[in-house]
Amino acid sequence: MSAAPLLDVADVHKAYRLPRPRPFAAHGFKPALSGVSFAVIAGRSFGVVGESGSGKSTLARIALALDRPDAGAVRLEGRSLFDLGRRDLRAQRAHMQMIFQDPFGSLDPRMRVERIIAEPLAAQGGVSRAERRARVAAQLQAVGLRPGDAQNYPHEFSGGQRQRIAIARALITRPKLVIADEPVSALDVSVQAQALNLMTDLMRDAGVTFLLISHDLAVVAHICETTAVMFRGKIVEAGPTAALFASPAHPYTRELVDATPRLDRAPKAAAPLSAPPAPASGRGCPYAPRCPQARPRCGEDAPALTEAGEGRRVACWFPLG
Numbered sequence: 542m543s544a545a546p547l548l549d550v551a552d553v554h555k556a557y558r559l560p561r562p563r564p565f566a567a568h569g570f571k572p573a574l575s576g577v578s579f580a581v582i583a584g585r586s587f588g589v590v591g592e593s594g595s596g597k598s599t600l601a602r603i604a605l606a607l608d609r610p611d612a613g614a615v616r617l618e619g620r621s622l623f624d625l626g627r628r629d630l631r632a633q634r635a636h637m638q639m640i641f642q643d644p645f646g647s648l649d650p651r652m653r654v655e656r657i658i659a660e661p662l663a664a665q666g667g668v669s670r671a672e673r674r675a676r677v678a679a680q681l682q683a684v685g686l687r688p689g690d691a692q693n694y695p696h697e698f699s700g701g702q703r704q705r706i707a708i709a710r711a712l713i714t715r716p717k718l719v720i721a722d723e724p725v726s727a728l729d730v731s732v733q734a735q736a737l738n739l740m741t742d743l744m745r746d747a748g749v750t751f752l753l754i755s756h757d758l759a760v761v762a763h764i765c766e767t768t769a770v771m772f773r774g775k776i777v778e779a780g781p782t783a784a785l786f787a788s789p790a791h792p793y794t795r796e797l798v799d800a801t802p803r804l805d806r807a808p809k810a811a812a813p814l815s816a817p818p819a820p821a822s823g824r825g826c827p828y829a830p831r832c833p834q835a836r837p838r839c840g841e842d843a844p845a846l847t848e849a850g851e852g853r854r855v856a857c858w859f860p861l862g
């Protein structure tokens with residue numbers, strides 16, 4: 542029997558209104574997410590990878606109920622976030638925290654670190670000032686900073702230290718789910734691994750479930766047991782991370798893996814991530830000859846993920862629009 546998901550994202554659609562309608566854009570809207578579904582099991586880290594513009598940040602905002610989808614549902618422990626009243630939504634949101642990409646922009650430069658980290662606690666209410674102070678000090682130590690750092694301002698810290706502050710803030714309420722959107726991409730490569738290891742250790746110790754969003758396969762492979770690959774607002778492949786990257790079944794995942802630099806590989810000319818060539822007939826899937834599912838007409842009728850062995854689910858290449 543499979544475990545009930547902590548977070549369940551079901552058939553989510555989202556389109557943004559174009560500032561100026563463009564030719565061929567349906568009704569002046571640009572789709573950002575088209576039928577995205579996945580489930581995050583409590584205690585298991587889940588990664589979403591995809592190139593820039595594939596819809597990752599839109600997905601993060603919707604998963605946190607910071608933005609509404611046009612259709613579909615997001616459930617936290619079975620409760621549909623967008624059907625909740627204001628107060629219940631606030632209570633559910635307290636179980637989720639976010640770590641943003643930019644450790645510079647996400648910390649208010651006018652606030653001392655103590656206030657920044659204690660903010661989610663203050664928003665929850667019911668915690669005395671003395672307890673807030675004690676918990677901030679403990680959390681600072683947990684992320685490798687000094688309790689005395691609480692009285693400093695963000696500009697007094699390095700990028701890596703600021704991201705530690707952001708991690709401390711995300712964990713202070715002991716949330717069930719942390720959504721991290723490109724948490725290390727703004728950091729120097731030398732401190733990326735440190736920050737990732739810190740995050741995984743703390744999440745494991747605190748029993749926090751982690752939804753990690755990144756364009757970087759190496760980052761996701763470092764942390765996540767399960768990964769979904771996004772391309773142009775759709776999940777095209779999902780499954781156990783190691784198997785997915787070792788033998789990608791979907792042509793786009795293959796392109797992504799091949800384009801990822803590895804130290805043990807001789808340099809070769811990087812192939813740009815590209816849309817597949819348009820099918821000659823204008824119909825069907827250009828990858829049909831090497832389709833892992835041997836469904837030559839998949840582009841027309843199989844946008845949904847299908848089972849493809851090793852616990853993996855793969856979508857056929859959907860015509861690009």
Ligand SMILES: Nc1ncnc2c1ncn2[C@@H]1O[C@H](COP(=O)(O)OP(=O)(O)OP(=O)(O)O)[C@@H](O)[C@H]1O
Pocket residue numbers: 557558571572573591592593594595596597598599600756
């Ligand atoms: N507020 C907005 N208004 C209009 N279009 C938007 C808005 N936010 C995102 N988009 C568009 O939606 C698509 C998905 O954007 P999103 O930021 O979710 O992608 P992403 O994968 O997170 O990209 P990146 O890694 O570059 O941040 C993009 O084409 C983007 O231009």
